[in-house]
Amino acid sequence: MMAGPQALLWSINARAVLEAVDTLGPTGRPELVQETGLSKTTVAQALQELLARGVVREAGLDTERRGPAATLYGTDPGGGYAIGVDVEVERVTAVLVDLAGAEVARASRPTTGVAQGVAQVVAEVVAEVVSELVTEPATELVTELVTELVTEPATELVTELVTAPDAELVTAPVDGVRVGQVVIGVPALVARDGRSIRASRGLPGAAHLGAELQTLLPYPVLLENDVNLAAVAEQRRGAGRGVDDFVLLRVGTGLGAGVVIGGRLHRGFAGGAGEVGFLPHPATALGGEVLGARQIGQVARELGVEGSPAELFARAAAGEASALAVAGAVARRLAHVIGAIALVIEPELFVVGGPGTEVLLEPVRRHLAADAPDLVVGVTGSGVPGDAVLQGAALVAHEHVRERVFTEATT
Amino acid sequence: MMAGPQALLWSINARAVLEAVDTLGPTGRPELVQETGLSKTTVAQALQELLARGVVREAGLDTERRGPAATLYGTDPGGGYAIGVDVEVERVTAVLVDLAGAEVARASRPTTGVAQGVAQVVAEVVAEVVSELVTEPATELVTELVTELVTEPATELVTELVTAPDAELVTAPVDGVRVGQVVIGVPALVARDGRSIRASRGLPGAAHLGAELQTLLPYPVLLENDVNLAAVAEQRRGAGRGVDDFVLLRVGTGLGAGVVIGGRLHRGFAGGAGEVGFLPHPATALGGEVLGARQIGQVARELGVEGSPAELFARAAAGEASALAVAGAVARRLAHVIGAIALVIEPELFVVGGPGTEVLLEPVRRHLAADAPDLVVGVTGSGVPGDAVLQGAALVAHEHVRERVFTEATT
DNA sequence: CAGTAGGTCGGAAAGTTTCCTACTGCCGCA
DNA sequence: TGCGGCAGTAGGAAACTTTCCGACCTACTG
Known part of the structure; x- marks a missing residue:
């Protein structure tokens, strides 16, 4: 005890x-x-x-x-900084937030497309946001502090930051800028240790991304599944606020679920919770995927339409009949998945995310009402403005830093 | 704060x-x-x-x-008592445990079969274990205490217990015997408030069992789904010890799951988590049940065998070919359900419970290895000797009492 | 005689209450 | 309209209380 x-x-x-x-x-x-x-x-x-x-x-x-x-x-917002990164297939974005959780810097770069390059791109983007903090927003900090009538610590801080050597940014922590945690969202199945990648949808050959990044970056690095991070963002700042148990369903490249139970993200024993894209469905053989970009494309072709899921959803929202039919078919499958998940954990709420997925909400609700009238769950769209994965990554990183700094200061 | x-x-x-x-x-x-x-x-x-x-x-x-x-x-074991009750379709059993968690009394009665009678039967059985504590084991208490060379409190306690009026047992708490909590396991879907019953497999018309019981018993009453309680028993004393996330699958009258996540029982928003008997399966239409007594019976008939699930499993264990075929078919469906659950929450372990279900373990493991080789979950039989539901009920009740008494004593 | 259980005493640390001072805005009176 | 007092609040200091710990002492048994 x-x-x-x-x-x-x-x-x-x-x-x-x-x-x-x-x-x-x-x-x-x-x-x-x-x-x-x-x-x-x-x-x-x-x-x-x-x-x-x-x-x-x-x-x-x-x-x-x-x-x-x-x-x-x-x-003191400068007590510790945290970095969140969103690794998408064609782009890497990073934000740096201070101890108060406010965004201080942001940077984005296209991936080179080469698998080996991903770690390098991430490292570069991270270095960019750190340098942005060191040089640019110093003036912002000054004005902020001056408006608060506290001049001494401000000047102190500025000199400290400006004298920091830029060259060592990537290999060593900058004096006065303590980055306590980097959390990186990847479109992959991440083991619970936050390092190894078990399987990946959009990052072929990036199995050792975690270890690679740790050698490139002088800060503690944690990988996490992108949908899981989006779920965290929903929980803290989106549709999941105040909801103990909810599931975020993200429709896009594949169908992924972020499961929040008891206010905590549930990763599963090996980080594989939420792989609901492979839930059994009458229309698919055992082991086939229910709802990915390929499945949506196939449904669309059968209906004589073409385009990416996001495009099709947008056209459906605009009222195009054939696109609407695709959306309806997707919604039907989504409702099926929701029903299956509800039978296992019966969350209070399902949040449907992904570009253009607002158009799916109504049809999903209709299908659920028809097929499972006893089900009392709510279905909502995302409540997070902007990149939910990025925000989730920043939130998780920020919490790590906050916890560490706070316990350090009170021990 | x-x-x-x-x-x-x-x-x-x-x-x-x-x-x-x-x-x-x-x-x-x-x-x-x-x-x-x-x-x-x-x-x-x-x-x-x-x-x-x-x-x-x-x-x-x-x-x-x-x-x-x-x-x-x-x-002091007499600091507070807790009662666990298992309401089965044809029988009601209760145990009374002391503050140390040791079983003190046990009683069992057949149900009359009438729905309205269930509450009455439960009240009678509860009264029986309480009276058993009051009258019989007093001597046991004495001997126990005497062997410990502490005579004064023992005599005090005995007189206190013996003078307690038997007539008021059911309507008022007996002096000196503080029953802090009664937890009742029922084969039904219980709402999270522990009172109302949403739907029931084996208790038709018992929708208000909780309220009825509260009027009949002078102790705090809590209803809980039987499979959930069995899961608690597995967690504390069975196969789930030390496992954070596991799912208990109980094959019997119906297929039910008890979901333990993060060491805590997960009930679902309206108490409906774990109704995995209705998960979609290629062989069933949406909304049909995958694996209940009826389904097992149907499979058996198709194979030319007759009997209850428990009987069939026993005959399969004995080596009877046709019963083995039934078990194989059941195992196949069970593996399917396990795969679906794993896709949602990926627990560390699945525990298969229910009479005679040991015979299912090997075939289930084979099916999983064949159909979902990536799955890393373990599959085990129940580790709880005796009635898991009853033990789970007693455990939950005991914990309530323990927590209440302990916090009371340290405030 | 040595090792252990139990009790007592003084010191140290932490928190709360109480009292006091300093400062500002508002109201009323001249 | 100007000025003084009143009231309300922030910050700090001292005294008192609670709680815990270490050390010393006694009693008892193998």
Whole structure:
């Protein structure tokens, strides 16, 4: 059990104060007292220590209410950075977020198409966002800090950043810019260790991407299935907010599912949970895929139409009859998959994602109502604006960093 | 957050001591010191307080080692009782366990067959185990306590129990016998509130069983699906020990699955997770059942055999060719269901339960190896001796009681 | 005689309450 | 319209309380 020393109390209290500061944003002490339930003195002491350790900084004054101006405290966004990467078949995108979770830099590059090049491209994009943080947004940081009437730490920070040597960016951590975690979303089946790739839809020959990247990057690297990351994004910022159990179904190159159970992403024993594209279907032989780009294309050809899934969905949304028929057929299969998943885990909600898939929602609901009237699940479209995979990767990386920095600061 | 007062520390330490006492059984103080990592003084204080609150009692002396005899401390088994009930189609069984989790009393009755009678039968069986505790094992308690050289509390307890009025047993809690929770396993789909029944395989018209029982019993009542409870039993005492994610498949009246994810039972949004008997199968139309008693019977008839699933499995185990053929067909469908479940959540292990189902294991493994060679899951038989549902019910009830008593004692 | 269980005492650490000071906005009075 | 007091709030210091730990001491048994 090991629940011993009194120092534990300090950890608990400091953590409570830190969490409150982080979730509430710039906050005065009295509010923190109320939020944490701790006494004034304890909060003051904790803040003093956290201030000394550099996780918390003074963030302006509150002159709104009467009485003396209350100094506001906030977490130091520069306390640790996290990077999320989305590796798509034809493009690699990266974002760098600060400890507050705000996007600081973004970069994107086309893949060369060569399998061996993927790791290199990722490393380059990562280096790009880091350098962008080091050089460009320094001014932004200054203005931000100046508007908050705290000038000293700003200049300090800027000099620190500007003097950082650009050349060593890729091979060594830049002084003052601590990147604590890189999370990389890949269209592949990733083992639970976050390194090895078991099977891949769009990255042939990238089995050792994790190890390769770790040699190229001086930061801790974690691979993750792209759909899983999109599910995380939905959970935190999209349609899955506040929902304990939901399943994200992503229609695109293949059909993939991100399973969130009990508020946590469920990866499966070997990272293979959510491979629902291969669920049995009357129309397919055992082991065949129900719903991938190939299947959609085949259905389309049978109906005399051509195009990628996204194109077809867009044309269906525009009202084109034959494309609508394709969408209807896809929706039918999707409803079938949803029904099968519901029989196993009965989540509260299904989120349908992927380009142009809004057009599928209504037909899917109709099919479900007709085929499985007892089913009480909801079906919604994605609630994440922009690249859900990228955001999910950034969220996961950010959480890793946040957890590490916070526990470090309260131990 | 509310992590305020210093009293929290006492809670933590007391809880640590209590858990140690509970898991280690009768233990001396020095061992508790080592186990908890706390100081001698703190452990002594905590024990004193827990002793005063009645959760912990002195449980004999350790005269083995040299030096003065160490007084041993153990949790008081009479601190709270829990009852688990298994409602089968033709029989109702109940066990009463003490705070240590040991079985104290057991009773069983045939159901009258009338739907309205089920609640009544359950109430009677519950009353029976309670009265059995009150009257019979008092002597057992005495002997037990006497052997431990602690005479005072024993006599006290006995008089208390013996003077308890038998007549009020069903309508009011017996003085000195605190039954904290009754958990009832039913062959039905139970909503997550543990009260209402959504659909039932073997209990027609028992939709309000929960409410009925609550009026008949003076203890908190919780309903739960029988397969789910069996899964809990497997997790704690059976094949699922130490496995985070596994699925129990129970072949019998119908095919049901108990899904354990992250060490926790997953019920689904409306308690409908694990209804895998209706998963799509090439041989069945959408909505048909894959594998129930009826399906097994049908397969058997086609092969020219007759009998209940349990009988057929037993005959297959005995080597009867036609029964073996039936088992093979059932195993084939079971493997199909396992494959489908694995695609959704990919658990580490599948446990196959139900009377006589050991004969299915090998054929299921063969089918899986042939049809889905990439699948890395294990397939095992049940590891729970006796009635898994009953044990699961008792375990869940016991945990409720334990948690309540422990938190009460350390607050 | 040595090794161990149990108890007691003093010190240390942490948190809470209370009191005090300093500052600002608002209201009322001249 | 200008000015002074009142009220409300932030920040800090000191005293008190709770809790835990280490060390010393006693008692007991092989």
